[in-house]
Amino acid sequence: MKIALNKQTDHSLPEQIFQSISDRILSGLMIEGEKLPSVRKLAEQLEVSLVTVQKSYELLEKKQLIERRQGKGSYVRRSEQKTVETNPYNWQNMIEDFLPRAQTWMEMKSFSREYKYNLSLANLSHDLLPVYELTDMITKVIRDEPMILTKYSPGPGDQILREVVSEYLVDEGLVVPADKIVITSGAQQGLELIAKTFLGEGDVVFVEAPTYIGIIDILKSRGVTIKTVPTNEEGMNLNILLQMCEQFSPKFIYTNPTFQNPTGTILSEKKRRRLVDIAQAFNVIIMEDDPWGELRFEGSIKSMKSMDENGHVIYLKSFSKTISPGFRVGCIIADGKILNKLKASKSVSDLGSPLLNQRIIARFIQSFNFGQHFKKMNALLLLRRNLLIETLNDLQIEGLKWTVPSGGPVMWITFPTQVNTEHLLIDALKQELSFLPSAMCYPNEPEVNHLRISYGNLSLNTYKESLKLFKEVVKNHMESLNPFTEDTPLF
């Protein structure tokens, strides 16, 4: 902690130290619960006596800014009465920035609170992921190739991984050479890479409504105009999209056609072909985001990339849902100049993704029996989806509707219009239960009467408990909305 002490002033040293720390706390730069340096450490650093620092900490405690915990140290006090006063960082108010929205961050902050009954995060539980096979592979890779720790990856990705991914994708019906694959740190980085390389102010991008919250943040940071395409259980309305293309000349269309996030719906093969045709006709670029197409309960569906002849589709794949979210490995597939630019842009962004992670995923994909794994995992996911449907049926709420995803980890639930799911969430959080309310899934005017449930995030038992809890919370909330319950005489 940098504290400028001035000896030519009538404020004593303890007062100056007090003031400096107090400023930091009141302006939110030191946050509630944050630990202060120990008295000894701060005294040494500021070259003052222990007594001086001791006195300043006593002042802070008296003003209820910090609390001292026996044997543990001093912490910024938790308090609701915080008034912001002049602080040394106020000049920063004039620094313009280019990040007008970051719901992803808010949402991640809520993950990290780790509600016990987290039905919000679209992640898969450890009992659905191949954790032990992966740890074995980690051990193997660092034993066989320790020297990868001393090397950078090539910017566009480890060649071995790119070749392995190329083979992996054949099973998903996509034939692309390794050279057309750019490895990214998760699909989110891929989306961001595409946006920052090709999109800027004045550009128009179409998205589904509702859509993935992460893409909204990214597009807004680029200053583009986002237009929403009306979307229902069968995906985007392509007749309207066609009219919109004529009217707005979009540069990109972002879509998540397989088990869409947040609705879980699927765009039919026929509609995919038509969308690719439209893209060709208008020279629009489709961003086809496919984070979890492998998690399917039945059949399979061709990617738009596999229908793409002239490089109008950029395809994004993540391994966060099929192998491990903590590894942050995904990829982009593109053609021509777009591909070239993305390779360059990835290199400039971070000098390439971690080589260790790439090599581990490469060798894991090579040796793992995905067919068998998906069969088992998807059967378990389907079971979870069905438990959710049972719960919703049990609720017997008139007007309650939901999508029935044929794959993926999320379901979209629509309440009667008088329900605001952000209010429902307040009730839920009191019970340690969370879900994704719909409001943040719309870039423009939000709809507030939907919510997304992620049914793969919890272990099965906790998931069952959370469904019970969800039922209760919804029931109570609905009753609180409607004063005319069955027990209330009408006259």
Added chain:
Amino acid sequence: MKIALNKQTDHSLPEQIFQSISDRILSGLMIEGEKLPSVRKLAEQLEVSLVTVQKSYELLEKKQLIERRQGKGSYVRRSEQKTVETNPYNWQNMIEDFLPRAQTWMEMKSFSREYKYNLSLANLSHDLLPVYELTDMITKVIRDEPMILTKYSPGPGDQILREVVSEYLVDEGLVVPADKIVITSGAQQGLELIAKTFLGEGDVVFVEAPTYIGIIDILKSRGVTIKTVPTNEEGMNLNILLQMCEQFSPKFIYTNPTFQNPTGTILSEKKRRRLVDIAQAFNVIIMEDDPWGELRFEGSIKSMKSMDENGHVIYLKSFSKTISPGFRVGCIIADGKILNKLKASKSVSDLGSPLLNQRIIARFIQSFNFGQHFKKMNALLLLRRNLLIETLNDLQIEGLKWTVPSGGPVMWITFPTQVNTEHLLIDALKQELSFLPSAMCYPNEPEVNHLRISYGNLSLNTYKESLKLFKEVVKNHMESLNPFTEDTPLF
């Protein structure tokens, strides 16, 4: 073609257009045979006169970067006669992008060719890095905490790592709470994060000349105006910088004050204090890039961040040179609203860095004896630096000069002005020997008679061989330049 033009500068518009297209061609973003926009089209798009574009194309032609074909237009010049096939992706020519330069990518491509005698890459050889201690730790972490594989990291970084880094930095003279630390995927991502969050068209940024090639790419992708501050063995000339602040109102100053990349020089403590003062007086933000401050042969020097009172300094640290480049773990330290925005921006960019890598680095830092390691590693690096100095002395070239870094892995060598190090590099590559020529280290007018040697990248034996080779290549090149060798009779 997106070109950010700045009318408040002493570079003429034709020069700016020339510079932007030249950057694209030299960094491989526009490829041989690619067609340029017609003069009329570009003039319309940039809202400048036909003559302006005409002049810039003439400059490009003069520099042999493009060729103009009668009645057909202008094309990026081909080094060899290659026929361009019509390809289905030609429609992509009209897609505007926001990446005008990517020398980092070119440089990385050359790494991946893996020249045997690579004196170019500023990396440390495996015999200088704690590889085996690190592999042991990897095994330990996945044995103790396999479940981290099933989790995302919080956006701003794993809390355990942030606390460990906070303690680590105390030894480097920097006292910051964990909460002010944002973990990034290497320092490069940190630079990019800062730029994309706070910089845009119209902003002015000062950099040293020469400077780190990665920052030039990043700044150009944001469309900012880059101004270079004259720099010598003692770092930036602060008297000139002060005048420039008055004239240009910069938003950021990027500096790499400790063993600067590419020169290896150091900014004195006195100058650091003055620079922080200037930043405060003008409310400019300093990006203090410190990738390898720990690699010091003597003494130590305070970071500007430790002198910063009001949040004017954003500090970047990398663990690529001290632990492992392949892990991609670095961090940013900032205050106030800047900090808050960076946390949000990091989350939006990639949903956080890989948790596995963060947790491994955290536990590694906690348990590793860095004091002892640095002592040994730096002694070995110093030995390598001295071998390079010996080699340079041996060369006995009049006018050959070099910096004598007191730390870090790079040295800057200046040849007499008739030498172009890009030509020297062509000779060197024939021998599998590479170094970094100076041209790409300048954002505006390049100087071409310097080069950077990285003396830590090779194992000691290969390094010695490469010095021998370097001596030969330089000698031969110098002789080829000067027809009057000792054996040539003057009359």
